[in-house]
Amino acid sequence: MSRLEAKKPPLFISEPLTRDAVSQSLSLLSGILKSSYGPAGRLKQLHNGVGGCVCTTSQSSALLGHLSTSQPVLRVLTASVRNHVSRFSDCGLFTAILCCGFIENFRSLNVAPFTVIKISKHLLSLCMDHLKSEACGCRVSVDFSSVETLVCLVRSILTSKPACMLNKTEVDHLTTLVLKAFLFTVPCHVETNAVLGKCVIVPVKGRRVVDSTVLPGLLIETPEFHLGKPLAIKRTGSNMIKTALFSVSMSGDGFNPEEGTIAVHHGVSLEVSELNQLLNVGKQLVKDEVGLVMCQKVMHPSLKQYLRENGVIAVDRAGLSLMEPLGRMTGSQPIASIHSLSPGCYGSLKDLCVESFASKHFLHLIPEDTVICSLILCNRSETAWDELKRVCETAEHVLQLTMKEPLALLGGGCTETHLASYIRHKSSSLPASTFKDLDCSQTQYQLVADGFCRSLESVARSLSHDDGEILTDMVYGHCWFVPSGSPCVSKWPDLVSKCGCGVNGNTEDLSWRFLQGHSGSPVEQGCPKEPSVKVADLLTLDCFAAKCSGLQVALETANLILDLSYIIEDQN
Numbered sequence: 380m381s382r383l384e385a386k387k388p389p390l391f392i393s394e395p396l397t398r399d400a401v402s403q404s405l406s407l408l409s410g411i412l413k414s415s416y417g418p419a420g421r422l423k424q425l426h427n428g429v430g431g432c433v434c435t436t437s438q439s440s441a442l443l444g445h446l447s448t449s450q451p452v453l454r455v456l457t458a459s460v461r462n463h464v465s466r467f468s469d470c471g472l473f474t475a476i477l478c479c480g481f482i483e484n485f486r487s488l489n490v491a492p493f494t495v496i497k498i499s500k501h502l503l504s505l506c507m508d509h510l511k512s513e514a515c516g517c518r519v520s521v522d523f524s525s526v527e528t529l530v531c532l533v534r535s536i537l538t539s540k541p542a543c544m545l546n547k548t549e550v551d552h553l554t555t556l557v558l559k560a561f562l563f564t565v566p567c568h569v570e571t572n573a574v575l576g577k578c579v580i581v582p583v584k585g586r587r588v589v590d591s592t593v594l595p596g597l598l599i600e601t602p603e604f605h606l607g608k609p610l611a612i613k614r615t616g617s618n619m620i621k622t623a624l625f626s627v628s629m630s631g632d633g634f635n636p637e638e639g640t641i642a643v644h645h646g647v648s649l650e651v652s653e654l655n656q657l658l659n660v661g662k663q664l665v666k667d668e669v670g671l672v673m674c675q676k677v678m679h680p681s682l683k684q685y686l687r688e689n690g691v692i693a694v695d696r697a698g699l700s701l702m703e704p705l706g707r708m709t710g711s712q713p714i715a716s717i718h719s720l721s722p723g724c725y726g727s728l729k730d731l732c733v734e735s736f737a738s739k740h741f742l743h744l745i746p747e748d749t750v751i752c753s754l755i756l757c758n759r760s761e762t763a764w765d766e767l768k769r770v771c772e773t774a775e776h777v778l779q780l781t782m783k784e785p786l787a788l789l790g791g792g793c794t795e796t797h798l799a800s801y802i803r804h805k806s807s808s809l810p811a812s813t814f815k816d817l818d819c820s821q822t823q824y825q826l827v828a829d830g831f832c833r834s835l836e837s838v839a840r841s842l843s844h845d846d847g848e849i850l851t852d853m854v855y856g857h858c859w860f861v862p863s864g865s866p867c868v869s870k871w872p873d874l875v876s877k878c879g880c881g882v883n884g885n886t887e888d889l890s891w892r893f894l895q896g897h898s899g900s901p902v903e904q905g906c907p908k909e910p911s912v913k914v915a916d917l918l919t920l921d922c923f924a925a926k927c928s929g930l931q932v933a934l935e936t937a938n939l940i941l942d943l944s945y946i947i948e949d950q951n
Contacts, residue, residue, distance in 0.1 A: 387950040395452055395946045396486050404450045408457075409479035415442060416472045417842040418538050435762045436542050438769055439471025440464050451946050459936040467925035468776040469536070474929035476841055480834030481937035488830060490823050496938045497817050498827040503934050505805055506798055510788070510927060516855060517794040519920065521785040526558060528787065529778065532920045533557050535790050536774045542766040544759070549588040556754060557771055560593045561778045563752035575782075576750025577704045578775055583737050584764045586757040594734070595749040597704060598741040599673075599694055604733045612731055613670040613690040619747075620670040620728040623720075624711035626702060629657055629695070630677040657682045660717050665689045667722065671731060671744075673697050673705060675713075692731065694742060708744065708751040780924040788926050790919035791879025792839030792849075792858035796894065799832035800856030836894050842879070850875070852889035857882070859891065881918030 395401050414421045415437040425434040425445040434441055443457045443464075456478055464471040485495050509515050521528045533554045537545060545553070564576035581598050583590070604610075615621055631653045661682050664672060671692045672678075678695035686693040697705065706713055711726030730745040736755055756771060758764035781787065788794045806828040814821050836851075839858045843849055848861035857878035875885055883889070 390948040390950050392946040392948070395943055396482070396941070401450055401452050404448070404453055405456075405479060405482065408446075408448070408453055409476065409483070411442070411446075412439070412472055412475050412479070413837075413841040414844065415439075416476060416838075417844075418541060419842070419844045420541060421844060422542050433762075434765070436766055437472075437540055438542075438766065439475060440468075440769065441766075443471070443475070451948070452940055452943070455940060456936055459932055463928060463932045467780065467922070467928055468773040469922045469925035470929040473838060473921075473926065474933045476838050477834055477930065477933035478936050480837040481831070481934060482940055484830035484834050485827070485937065485941055488826050490826055492941045494817075494819050494823055495827055495941060498819055498824055499831060499934055499938060501813070501817060502802060502806070502828055502831045503931065505802060506930060507927065509798070509801055509805075510923075517789045517797040518923070519787045519789065521781055521787055523782065523785065528920070529558055529781075530554055531918065532777065532781065532787055532922070533774050535919045535921065536777060537770055540766055540770050542763065543770055544763045545588060545767075552589050553591065553767075553771070556591055556593045557774045558778075560752050560754045561775055563593070563595055563749050565782075566750055567748060575779055576707065576752070579701070579704055579751070579753050580768055580771060581736075581741070581753050581755045582764065582768070583739065583755055583757045584761050585759065586737055588758055588767075590736075590757045591755055593752055593754045594743065595752050596743060596745045597701065597708060597751055598734060598743055598753040598755070599697060599701065600739055601694060601733075601742045602740060604740055604742055610692065610731060610733065611690050612692060613668060615668055615670075615727075620731055621668055622671045622673065622709045622711050622726045622728055623664055623669050623724065624702070624705055624709065624713050624726065625672070625674040625676075625717075626713040627715050627717060628676040629660075629674050629679055629682060629717065631657060631679040631682075654679060654681060656717055658685060660720065661685045661689075661691075663720050665691060667720075667725065669725065671728065673711075675699060675702055692742070704751045705744075708746045777922040777925065780922055784924050786923035787920040788923050789857075789880035789882060790921040791881065792842050793856075793878055793880040793882070794921065794926065795835040795839040796851045796858040797856040799835040800851065800853075802828055802832050802835075839879070840894060849894040850891040851894050852878070852883070852891050854889045855883055858894070877918070879919065 392398065411423065415423060420437040422435055422437050423442060425436070425442070426432070427445075434445055436442060439460065443461050446457070448454055448457060456475065460471055460475045460478070463474050481499070485492075485499070488495060490498075510518060519528065521532070523529070534550060537543065537550050537553055537557075560578040564578055566573050566576070578593075579597060581600075612620055631650060657679050658681070664686065669691060672686055672694070674693075674695040675697050676695065678693060683693040683695070702713060705711065706726070709726030709728055712721075712724040714720065714724050727747070728744055729747045732743050732745070734741045734743045737757075754771065756764065756768060758767050789797070806825060809824070811821075814824055817824070839851075840849055842858075843860055845863040847863035850859040850861060851857065852859065855878075857880065859875045859878050861874050877884055
């Protein structure tokens with residue numbers, strides 16, 4: 380008999396943020412994330428230590444998905460950020476770096492956590508009110524009647540991930556393709572509850588990025604079809620191709636022993652009976668003038684042969700991921716049984732042809748109204764392609780979010796430094812009633828506000844990876860990067876030409892100051908002005924919805940962690 384081990388009592392860890400192991404782990408995670416941030420971010424190679432593929436990336440979704448953390452505090456932080464990324468696809472590193480900054484700056488204050496949380500929530504409300512106001516100097520309206528702002532938005536996303544290994548020509552080409560693919564998914568006929576279509580990414584690895592293209596409709600890889608051979612397709616009287624879409628297996632082995640037993644008469648073959656049923660389905664499809672039959676799973680070779688002999692194109696192994704766009708594009712209702720076919724389950728296509736890319740052959744399904752499209756995405760290596768796929772998916776999602784809320788925020792660290800300047804100005808002119816409502820002193824409020832601003836500025840500082848000086852101006856509150864190795868001179872206009880987002884130039888006296896990394900003497904800041912933004916001047920933009928959510932998630936997660944008094948771990 381095996382020996383029984385006595386149960387161990389749970390481990391109680393009080394004030395976890397004061398523990399060296401937690402502080403070191405948090406500092407290490409913050410360093411990894413900061414060094415990955417922005418267009419010049421350093422790449423990370425991730426693997427599991429026992430073989431398997433190696434992931435080279437600087438994206439938060441890949442980084443946090445591959446990192447295993449044993450510290451409960453870090454698990455809370457990473458889970459919160461990953462949840463944000465699952466909803467918005469963008470600003471994951473921004474959220475994580477800002478959250479680490481809030482924790483680092485707030486826990487060093489000689490202010491009770493409960494008071495810090497109340498004050499920081501008030502500061503967050505000031506930020507959100509400012510971002511949602513027309514007077515906000517870092518907010519840009521997106522006009523969908525012009526592509527200029529949309530181009531800046533997509534280009535900013537593509538250039539933010541160096542592991543894609545794109546040059547300027549490739550960035551411009553992909554920017555056009557992503558925008559074209561997105562516009563394909565917008566319905567031409569606006570309904571009461573309009574639903575955007577879908578862009579399906581088709582992988583072609585080992586080819587040049589500029590070979591990528593976008594086509595209306597869907598591409599299904601079909602090695603048995605070859606370019607140059609004309610397709611004999613059965614069409615209806617209206618010159619359309621009637622389609623049928625099966626979600627059930629048509630392989631002829633539909634009986635599953637786990638579902639129970641079945642009684643078969645002597646001399647009757649179950650396989651033959653199943654095949655006869657499939658052929659009856661084929662006869663019904665031919666009778667109903669169906670020209671294209673698609674099956675999610677495997678189709679019996681005899682059925683495929685019968686359909687082809689009768690002028691019907693048969694495609695099997697389409698896969699689960701294509702079922703929804705296939706149904707949406709053709710109007711077909713997925714058929715879940717081979718024992719009943721309803722006339723209302725059929726859909727239609729405008730045309731069908733064979734396309735060839737690299738060494739692959741595809742069946743190109745062309746719809747009447749295009750809301751589904753295929754982006755044939757090429758890159759030189761598998762690692763770069765994986766990163767590029769994630770970036771293109773992010774860009775598509777950001778465009779969808781922007782259509783819902785047509786706003787963008789200035790990038791390049793300028794929104795963060797602008798908000799810090801605004802909060803410093805606002806917090807210095809609050810009425811005494813505010814401190815009374817928050818049950819805090821003015822000194823406590825100023826301490827928390829300074830930590831809040833330094834956390835925002837730490838995100839902007841993370842964009843610089845070459846030890847160059849970082850400035851912020853006292854007029855617009857934008858971020859300016861001085862090239863590494865530049866001489867320390869009093870005339871900064873000689874060294875900087877554009878701010879981080881590209882809106883402001885050095886043509887006026889902006890009264891620059893250093894963006895310091897640690898607390899020092901209080902900074903006197905006037906209310907930052909709103910620059911005259913011209914769309915043609917915009918170089919870097921961020922998604923409004925994603926960044927606003929990231930700001931809220933970062934503070935709420937930091938406050939949750941700051942409020943932890945005990946961690947209780949089961950030792951059994």
